[in-house]
Amino acid sequence: MSLSPFPHIDFRTLRNYDFQCLNKIPNSRFDVKFSNKFRQTTRTITKAQGSSCIEVRGVEYRAPGTHHNLLQNINFSIPERSLGLIFGKSGSGKTTLLQLLSGLSKPTSGTICIQRYRSNDGSPIEPPESLSPNRVGIVFQFPERYFVADTILEEVTFGWPANTSREQLALKLQNAFNSVGLHNISMEESPHNLSGGYKRRLALAIQLVETPDLLLLDEPLAGLDWKARADVVRLLKHLKKEVTLLVVSHDLKEFSGLVDHSWKMEMGGNLREEPLPFYK
Numbered sequence: 001m002s003l004s005p006f007p008h009i010d011f012r013t014l015r016n017y018d019f020q021c022l023n024k025i026p027n028s029r030f031d032v033k034f035s036n037k038f039r040q041t042t043r044t045i046t047k048a049q050g051s052s053c054i055e056v057r058g059v060e061y062r063a064p065g066t067h068h069n070l071l072q073n074i075n076f077s078i079p080e081r082s083l084g085l086i087f088g089k090s091g092s093g094k095t096t097l098l099q100l101l102s103g104l105s106k107p108t109s110g111t112i113c114i115q116r117y118r119s120n121d122g123s124p125i126e127p128p129e130s131l132s133p134n135r136v137g138i139v140f141q142f143p144e145r146y147f148v149a150d151t152i153l154e155e156v157t158f159g160w161p162a163n164t165s166r167e168q169l170a171l172k173l174q175n176a177f178n179s180v181g182l183h184n185i186s187m188e189e190s191p192h193n194l195s196g197g198y199k200r201r202l203a204l205a206i207q208l209v210e211t212p213d214l215l216l217l218d219e220p221l222a223g224l225d226w227k228a229r230a231d232v233v234r235l236l237k238h239l240k241k242e243v244t245l246l247v248v249s250h251d252l253k254e255f256s257g258l259v260d261h262s263w264k265m266e267m268g269g270n271l272r273e274e275p276l277p278f279y280k
């Protein structure tokens, strides 16, 4: 029996997301889905977005072959290089939303715009630059279940285009591994032999080699012991200086020190802004 929560997705190809369906609009800023009011909605968003990395407006989702929406009129935005957290009961629709944001499924209506406003050296980009689809990374819940290779090197480079130069690859790997504190481990080791916390670091590194501007994380602390949890939280605190993070988690206390914006997903798929409870 497959453990995958997404049995329809071939995880072997996931790192080469097929986003072509999302690039229909020239200069579209990675607009996913367009209701009949698409043009009007897009104009409104352009005015409103300031320096947000992601703008979600009026997004609804109904799974194919079903009759009710799993997500209802979702609206939110996240500024660049900040950490947003979505919490809420099991079954409320959090993972479904991440799937839409990552392009794995398409909204029934509404728009999702992901843009970057600064270049890597921090200077502003004018006008805002469209993100190519591979600028969004996603780390699924229990990502280690989907490790497929015998060595860490193969795991990280799985699915990379054959024409990537060795120099390019080495540089990207070095940066990603430094970011997650994996620089001291052997690339020849099996990913399955790593500790729980190091497996999560590797899953993050796999996404970071692509240098995404937006990284989505589904329950990044699930199944880890207290030490590994603290480790991952520290790591994310460091990472949000480089990349915009959107985390789905039940672990509010652990994240309370690093969350910039938070939303609660209500049962039935309604998202509303809600500060985290205060923890001493």
Ligand SMILES: Nc1ncnc2c1ncn2[C@@H]1O[C@H](COP(=O)(O)OP(=O)(O)OP(=O)(O)O)[C@@H](O)[C@H]1O
Binding pocket: 063, 064, 066, 070, 088, 089, 090, 091, 092, 093, 094, 095, 096, 097
């Ligand atoms: N393809 C689908 N067809 C019908 N219903 C679906 C489909 N995918 C998800 N659902 C339903 O949508 C609801 C939201 O699921 P989702 O996994 O997004 O919730 P969640 O908030 O992430 O839950 P958890 O915290 O347990 O991961 C659930 O009731 C689920 O059964």
